[in-house]
Amino acid sequence: MSSEIYFEAKKETMAEVESEGGDTLTISQKENIKQKLEELKKIHEQTDYSGMADVEKYRLISKRYDKGFPCMDGKLKTNYDTYKPVAEQAIAEWEDAIPGYLTSRKYSGANYSEFLKKVRRYEGLSNTELIKKTEERYSKNGALTEKVQIMKELWGLGAIDGETYGIFTGSLGYLEAKEYRKAFNVFNIDTQSDNFKNWIKTGGMENLKVDWEELKNNLFQNIDVKIYGDKKQKN
Numbered sequence: 001m002s003s004e005i006y007f008e009a010k011k012e013t014m015a016e017v018e019s020e021g022g023d024t025l026t027i028s029q030k031e032n033i034k035q036k037l038e039e040l041k042k043i044h045e046q047t048d049y050s051g052m053a054d055v056e057k058y059r060l061i062s063k064r065y066d067k068g069f070p071c072m073d074g075k076l077k078t079n080y081d082t083y084k085p086v087a088e089q090a091i092a093e094w095e096d097a098i099p100g101y102l103t104s105r106k107y108s109g110a111n112y113s114e115f116l117k118k119v120r121r122y123e124g125l126s127n128t129e130l131i132k133k134t135e136e137r138y139s140k141n142g143a144l145t146e147k148v149q150i151m152k153e154l155w156g157l158g159a160i161d162g163e164t165y166g167i168f169t170g171s172l173g174y175l176e177a178k179e180y181r182k183a184f185n186v187f188n189i190d191t192q193s194d195n196f197k198n199w200i201k202t203g204g205m206e207n208l209k210v211d212w213e214e215l216k217n218n219l220f221q222n223i224d225v226k227i228y229g230d231k232k233q234k235n
Contacts, residue, residue, distance in 0.1 A: 033082070033083075033085065033086060034085075036068050036069070036086075037085060037086065037089050040064055040065065040068055040089065040093075041089065041093075043064060044061070044064075044093045044096070044097075047060070049097045054098050054115075055115065055118045055119055057094075057097040057098050058094060058097075058098060058115075058119050059119045061090065061093050061094055061097060062090075062119065065086070065090045069083070069086050070140075071138060071143070071145040071146050071148070071149040072086060072087065072090070072149075073148060073149050073152040073153070074143070074144070074145030074146060074147070074148035074149035074152070074206075075145050075206055077145075077148045077152075077169060077172065078144060078145055078148065078172075078200075078205035078206040078208075079200060079201065079203065079205065079206040081197075081200075081201065082201055082206075110158065112156065113156065113157055113158035116153075116156050116157055117130075117157060120133070120157075122157065127158075127159040130154065130157050130159040131154060131159055134150050134153050134154055134157070134159075135150060137153075138150050138153070141209070142209045142210070142211060143206075143207070143208070143209050144175075144205060144206075144208040144209065144210050145206055147210070147212065147215065148168075148169075148172070151165055151168050151169075152165070172205075175205075175208075175210075175215075176204075176205055177189055179204065179205065179208060180196065180199060180204065183199065183204065184199075
């Protein structure tokens with residue numbers, strides 16, 4: 001991926017927003033989060049969403065944040081305090097562009113799954129196909145954030161159930177403790193200590209690389225749970 005991300009922000013139609021003829025704003029991957037958010041907000045404010053369907057609005061805003069903050073859900077789960085402002089701004093922009101987004105039943109539960117399939121252009125795909133598409137979309141360098149993002153999206157798409165996703169996210173605490181002990185050669189962990197908070201904030205979990213087999217072996221021992229359709233057997 002280029003070190004520069006270009007977003008078109010012209011107050012016309014969606015096609016013109018993303019066209020080469022629009023006003024170009026550059027968001028550097030080296031800029032801090034505050035700077036990126038300011039520029040994303042400016043893009044949002046300069047975009048005319050009239051005439052767009054809700055799916056198009058959601059897709060456009062998602063695309064901007066995906067480029068500025070790849071695997072955002074994965075980053076949020078592994079470094080919450082750092083990326084909370086990003087999630088809050090993205091949600092605010094969806095709500096601004098799609099009135100009722102946060103409260104309407106059409107964007108919750110099974111309805112959200114169908115909505116997200118339309119956003120991703122995955123209508124009519126089987127769960128196996130959804131898994132393949134999602135892996136292709138997010139698997140880049142083996143980072144934990146990619147795998148968390150994949151699981152969150154598969155849950156959103158309805159390809160895995162809430163119990164599986166809940167066990168997965170809850171079990172990340174086990175991996176977190178394991179990695180912290182390994183990094184500092186300690187056994188007792190104080191998650192409220194400055195040292196622990198700084199480790200999380202500086203990417204202790206966010207920058208971790210781990211494969212699926214290790215996740216299954218470490219996080220799902222003695223738990224019956226389906227991951228990608230495979231059942232992990234109790235020992």
